Amino acid sequence: MSDSTEEVRAYTVRLELVDRPGELLRALEPIADHGGNLLSIFHERGNVTPRGHIPVEVDLEATPERFEAIVDSLREEGINVIQAGADRYGTELTVVLIGHIVDTDLSDTLDRIEDASDASIRDLSLSTPDGDAGESSARVRLAAQRGAADAALATVREVAEEKGLRVVEPLAGDAA
Amino acid sequence: MRIAILGAGAVGSSVAELAGEYGHTVTALADSRGAAVDPGGIDVETALDRKEREGVVGGSDPEDALAGAYDVLVEATPTTLGDAQPGFGHLRAALERDRHVVLANKGPVAERYADVRALERESEGRVLMEATVGGAMPVLSTIDDFGPGRITAARGVLNGTANFVLSRMAAEGLGYEHVLAEAQDLGVAEADPSFDVEGTDAALKCVILANVLARGDREYTLADADVEGIKSLPGSALELANEDGRTIRLIGEVSDGAVRVGPRLVPAYGALAVTGTRNIVQLETEHAGRLNVSGRGAGGPETATAVLADVDRLDS
Numbered sequence: 001m002s003d004s005t006e007e008v009r010a011y012t013v014r015l016e017l018v019d020r021p022g023e024l025l026r027a028l029e030p031i032a033d034h035g036g037n038l039l040s041i042f043h044e045r046g047n048v049t050p051r052g053h054i055p056v057e058v059d060l061e062a063t064p065e066r067f068e069a070i071v072d073s074l075r076e077e078g079i080n081v082i083q084a085g086a087d088r089y090g091t092e093l094t095v096v097l098i099g100h101i102v103d104t105d106l107s108d109t110l111d112r113i114e115d116a117s118d119a120s121i122r123d124l125s126l127s128t129p130d131g132d133a134g135e136s137s138a139r140v141r142l143a144a145q146r147g148a149a150d151a152a153l154a155t156v157r158e159v160a161e162e163k164g165l166r167v168v169e170p171l172a173g174d175a176a
Numbered sequence: 177m178r179i180a181i182l183g184a185g186a187v188g189s190s191v192a193e194l195a196g197e198y199g200h201t202v203t204a205l206a207d208s209r210g211a212a213v214d215p216g217g218i219d220v221e222t223a224l225d226r227k228e229r230e231g232v233v234g235g236s237d238p239e240d241a242l243a244g245a246y247d248v249l250v251e252a253t254p255t256t257l258g259d260a261q262p263g264f265g266h267l268r269a270a271l272e273r274d275r276h277v278v279l280a281n282k283g284p285v286a287e288r289y290a291d292v293r294a295l296e297r298e299s300e301g302r303v304l305m306e307a308t309v310g311g312a313m314p315v316l317s318t319i320d321d322f323g324p325g326r327i328t329a330a331r332g333v334l335n336g337t338a339n340f341v342l343s344r345m346a347a348e349g350l351g352y353e354h355v356l357a358e359a360q361d362l363g364v365a366e367a368d369p370s371f372d373v374e375g376t377d378a379a380l381k382c383v384i385l386a387n388v389l390a391r392g393d394r395e396y397t398l399a400d401a402d403v404e405g406i407k408s409l410p411g412s413a414l415e416l417a418n419e420d421g422r423t424i425r426l427i428g429e430v431s432d433g434a435v436r437v438g439p440r441l442v443p444a445y446g447a448l449a450v451t452g453t454r455n456i457v458q459l460e461t462e463h464a465g466r467l468n469v470s471g472r473g474a475g476g477p478e479t480a481t482a483v484l485a486d487v488d489r490l491d492s
Binding site: 094095096098125127128129135136137138139141166168169170171 | 331404409410411412413415416417419420422424427429438439440441442448
């Protein structure tokens with residue numbers, strides 16, 4: 001990576017592939033050729049688009065200029081690039097909510113956190129030792145955009161305060 | 177050095193007991209009810225015996241201890257908030273006589289730091305306060321050695337009672353009330369544990385850290401701290417944290433000009449997840465990464481060790 005001083009970032013590319021052998025490999029080659037680092041491939045084999053194509057979501061890391069070259073090269077190869085951009089969710093954070101979580105409409109709580117903070121809820125674990133009526137705890141794992149973890153936390157705090165819930169927050173960044 | 181000790185609780189008594197070993201003479205030991213005063217050195221054992229039997233350390237007026245002969249006043253009366261009296265008045269009286277003051281009482285430097293420093297500037301005496309943050313741990317002297325300007329942030333576990341409760345709850349799967357009662361039986365928690373479990377004690381220590389790190393650019397008091405305690409934290413919260421490789425600790429933070437204390441998620445086997453009554457302070461240094469100082473954050477002999485280290489610093 002000596003030709004670029006730009007930071008490597010995470011990107012997601014959504015492709016639509018024609019359903020024939022070798023298509024996936026053909027789509028991945030330009031990524032490797034242009035120095036992208038493949039992180040994951042989500043190949044939705046059973047989920048065919050109305051046009052009979054197969055959606056594939058590729059997560060990769062590259063510098064911004066290399067990423068541009070990758071997308072250009074995919075298009076030159078005639079591969080249908082539906083969407084290409086920086087990964088929406090660069091950071092994850094976990095919080096524990098405590099209180100009358102079920103009574104105060106858990107799904108509404110989660111919806112509002114997602115809506116207001118543009119974060120995505122990746123995982124939820126609920127513990128209601130005294131049944132739905134008592135105090136319970138929920139561990140929520142949120143994916144937020146890079147640099148937006150503080151904003152997501154602020155939203156969690158706001159929604160929790162309104163509903164009378166306690167929030168156990170993580171320590172910021174690499175602390176701990 | 178001749179030492180006058182105000183406050184004859186666990187810390188004051190321990191300072192009196194250990195002072196001889198450190199080569200110092202205790203010329204007065206006093207609490208609010210009475211005093212033992214002798215410019216040539218009091219008999220510490222007799223004074224502490226008398227306190228045990230009669231509830232007073234001696235027949236003299238506590239004011240005589242403050243006005244008597246000493247080089248260092250050890251202020252170990254209970255921490256009070258707001259005007260920090262009577263501790264602040266004791267400190268003022270000693271500094272006005274150009275005597276040194278070693279604080280174990282957090283009140284004056286948590287609530288009136290600027291006033292303390294102003295009095296110190298007018299005096300030949302100095303004020304040291306290692307014992308106010310983290311008991312036996314050398315936190316303030318480490319900051320002093322590095323230079324407060326080279327420390328960018330501080331955080332840690334600064335209350336042994338709250339940490340005992342949280343670590344027992346996590347390890348044994350017991351409820352808050354159960355573990356708190358156990359802590360009270362063991363003498364780890366006081367009959368009224370609110371100062372500890374509501375986060376006030378940890379917050380006072382963080383405020384003192386903030387004052388030291390701010391180097392006079394800004395004064396902090398308890399009112400500047402955002403404080404949340406661990407009272408009635410359900411066991412289910414610790415269980416959920418544990419399932420995810422984390423645990424919950426009462427963490428105090430001084431960072432970017434803000435002081436914050438509250439229960440936080442930390443890695444279950446990370447440095448901050450100390451167990452029992454152990455404390456830890458992490459300092460972020462400008463050029464040398466992170467520094468952890470861990471040890472016993474409370475207790476008579478532990479805190480007295482920090483007090484006597486300060487006395488030795490004044491002696492050198």
